[in-house]
Amino acid sequence: MNFDASEYIERSLKSIREILKPEDSDKVLAACSGGVDSTVSAVLVAKALGKPIKAVFIDDGLRRKGEPESVVKLLRGQGLDAFIYDAKKEVLEALKGKTDPEEKRKAFRDAFYTVLGKIIKEMNAGYLVQGTIAADIVETVGGVKTQHNVLEQLGIDTSRYGFKVIEPIKDLYKPQVREVARKLGIPKEISERKAFPGPGLAIRIVGEVTWEKLEILREATRIVEEETKDIESFQNFAVLLDMKATGVRNGKRVYGYILAVRVVSSEDAMTAKFVEIPYDRLRRISQRITSEVPEITRVLYDITDKPPATIEYE
Numbered sequence: 001m002n003f004d005a006s007e008y009i010e011r012s013l014k015s016i017r018e019i020l021k022p023e024d025s026d027k028v029l030a031a032c033s034g035g036v037d038s039t040v041s042a043v044l045v046a047k048a049l050g051k052p053i054k055a056v057f058i059d060d061g062l063r064r065k066g067e068p069e070s071v072v073k074l075l076r077g078q079g080l081d082a083f084i085y086d087a088k089k090e091v092l093e094a095l096k097g098k099t100d101p102e103e104k105r106k107a108f109r110d111a112f113y114t115v116l117g118k119i120i121k122e123m124n125a126g127y128l129v130q131g132t133i134a135a136d137i138v139e140t141v142g143g144v145k146t147q148h149n150v151l152e153q154l155g156i157d158t159s160r161y162g163f164k165v166i167e168p169i170k171d172l173y174k175p176q177v178r179e180v181a182r183k184l185g186i187p188k189e190i191s192e193r194k195a196f197p198g199p200g201l202a203i204r205i206v207g208e209v210t211w212e213k214l215e216i217l218r219e220a221t222r223i224v225e226e227e228t229k230d231i232e233s234f235q236n237f238a239v240l241l242d243m244k245a246t247g248v249r250n251g252k253r254v255y256g257y258i259l260a261v262r263v264v265s266s267e268d269a270m271t272a273k274f275v276e277i278p279y280d281r282l283r284r285i286s287q288r289i290t291s292e293v294p295e296i297t298r299v300l301y302d303i304t305d306k307p308p309a310t311i312e313y314e
């Protein structure tokens, strides 16, 4: 079936206006990650109200290098009143000691929404706009994994966090969201931006999340993204495993982390195939990572499709 982005936008503006009036603009906060889903959602609400709305980027310590600053700049470019909120302490505290993937996801979700609830209370607002899409709901409700942003569909009453949720694109899949973004005139940098999970690097660290591991993974992620940016993919990233391996550096034994590199192609994230990267490129990635990130002694390339694997590791 053909998707008509213009018609979708019109319908969406109408249904937002049924809930919110222009005078409500300061009652609304959009949670924005800089990804296409949350940006489209925030832009739709601002457009429906005919006024800029506040957009928060939660700096939870789980983002990539330089991400908070660059995202806020992008959001301001979209006419949103964007700001960074530092929640590193709260989020890392919530993840401390947790090793089970689902427990980590739920702890992240709870810390994330508690922080958002706090900001909304400080703002004296009552509505949270977020970019939940259909795939998030299907996978969470279907029991594949708990996506951080699926609340009401699981029967979680958001009044416990102190706000009502507005999800303008919850019936769309990624390719349709990108079409809507293009139609809204959102720049390519956002409309074509690769998906990055809500819980960020927390689900790319197998086992307990610590600041040391986050810093190691941030460096490795930067290298993997740089070295694969010309290779067509749906997502390209690094995962820090929870085991160590022996290596040798300058004739001396070292014992360091094992990193997995994952590059997949996909249409809608529901299925995915690993990308056949040339060996010389893989060798360069491995050499750069082990020399620029000395805590890592071994680099693996993940050759598993989805299914049976998922795209992320947790």
Ligand code: XMP
Pocket: 136, 139, 144, 145, 146, 147, 148, 149, 195, 196, 197, 198, 199, 235, 269, 270, 306, 309, 310, 311, 312, 313
């Ligand atoms: P999986 O790992 O389930 O991922 O194959 C499918 C797609 O969803 C992204 N992902 C998430 N996105 N919150 C998000 O916003 C989450 O909790 C979450 N978990 C996975 C993943 O990056 C991939 O694009």
